[in-house]
Amino acid sequence: MVRFAVYTNEEKTAQRVSAFLRAWAEEICVELQLAMESGAPAALDADGCALLLVDSAGLARQDIACLQAVRAAYPDCGLVLLAEDDRTAIDVYQCHPNALVPKPVTYSGLDAAMERCFSFWQKGLGWLDLPAQHRRVHIPLYQLFYAEAAGRSSVLYRAGGALQVNCALSALEESLPQPPFLRVQKSFVVHLGAVRRVSGGELIMCNDRVISVARGRLRQVQEALAVYRRARGAEEG
Numbered sequence: 001m002v003r004f005a006v007y008t009n010e011e012k013t014a015q016r017v018s019a020f021l022r023a024w025a026e027e028i029c030v031e032l033q034l035a036m037e038s039g040a041p042a043a044l045d046a047d048g049c050a051l052l053l054v055d056s057a058g059l060a061r062q063d064i065a066c067l068q069a070v071r072a073a074y075p076d077c078g079l080v081l082l083a084e085d086d087r088t089a090i091d092v093y094q095c096h097p098n099a100l101v102p103k104p105v106t107y108s109g110l111d112a113a114m115e116r117c118f119s120f121w122q123k124g125l126g127w128l129d130l131p132a133q134h135r136r137v138h139i140p141l142y143q144l145f146y147a148e149a150a151g152r153s154s155v156l157y158r159a160g161g162a163l164q165v166n167c168a169l170s171a172l173e174e175s176l177p178q179p180p181f182l183r184v185q186k187s188f189v190v191h192l193g194a195v196r197r198v199s200g201g202e203l204i205m206c207n208d209r210v211i212s213v214a215r216g217r218l219r220q221v222q223e224a225l226a227v228y229r230r231a232r233g234a235e236e237g
Contacts, residue, residue: 001031002124003048008055009038013082013105017053020107023231024114027180027193029126029141046074050120053101055082056092067095078120080113107232128156128175130165137163145194145206147172149187157207179228184221185214192228 004021008014014036025032037044044066046052054067071079081097082105098120099113114121126141143158149169156163165172173181173189180192184203194206201218203211213221 001033002050002121003033003035004051004053004121005035005037005044005046005049006053007037007044008082009058010055013055013057013103014038016105017082017110019231020105020110021053023107024111026177027142027232028114029177029180030121030124031126032124044070046070046077049074049077050124051078051080051117053080053082054092054097055103057082057084057103059092064092064095067092071095076120078117080117126177128172130167130172132163132165137165139163141176142191144176144181144191146188146190146209146211147176157205157209179224182221182224184217185212192225195225198222198225 006014006017006021008017018034018036021032021034024030035045035049044052044054052070059067067079070077078098079095080099080101081092081095082101082103083092084103099116101109101113128137128139128141128144130137130139139156139158143160145157145159147169148155148157150164152166152168153164154167154169154172156165169187169189173183176189181189182192183189188211190203190205190211196204196206198204198221199210201213201215203213203221205211
């Protein structure tokens with residue numbers, strides 16, 4: 001598990017950042033503890049924190065000095081700056097943030113910042129540890145696009161190609177968080193983020209593989225995809 005702390009005095013910003021961070025953690029399969037803070041930056045608790053996300057709006061000189069002190073005291077804690085304009089960003093840049101998220105905060109902007117801060121939160125990643133022939137493989141959950149049954153084994157499809165493991169799909173499914181993973185038919189479990197689009201009763205995956213959805217599961221899959229995408233696309237509304 002990793003702990004993030006968000007500092008902002010704006011309720012709308014707090015709501016957006018909280019919602020998008022939880023959606024991001026679900027997608028990447030990170031076990032996240034999220035603390036929402038307000039008031040003066042002097043009250044920020046960075047102890048055991050992997051990442052601080054700080055809203056630059058309204059920060060005074062003494063607040064920036066507090067942030068600098070926190071950075072010095074907790075060098076293993078990353079800093080993400082939420083900034084509405086270049087001026088406020090420049091004012092806080094003396095704190096040496098690891099990433100910048102423009103306001104209003106969007107899911108894509110937050111996701112890009114999290115990618116730049118990977119080294120701070122990577123310890124919170126969920127992993128698969130499975131037997132494969134005469135060895136074991138260790139795979140981050142977020143890299144798995146989908147899994148296909150192959151008798152008593154399963155084939156994992158990921159960016160690095162296909163990999164057969166000595167684990168039945170039903171057993172593998174129990175190791176996968178739901179969401180973002182979902183059983184769509186007898187032979188397939190997919191990561192909802194790897195679905196490019198739905199065409200009739202079929203899923204077009206990010207690697208162009210076409211996977212048919214069981215007729216009895218189609219509505220469930222459509223609803224799950226709608227919820228998944230709404231949580232990440234709500235910034236447009």
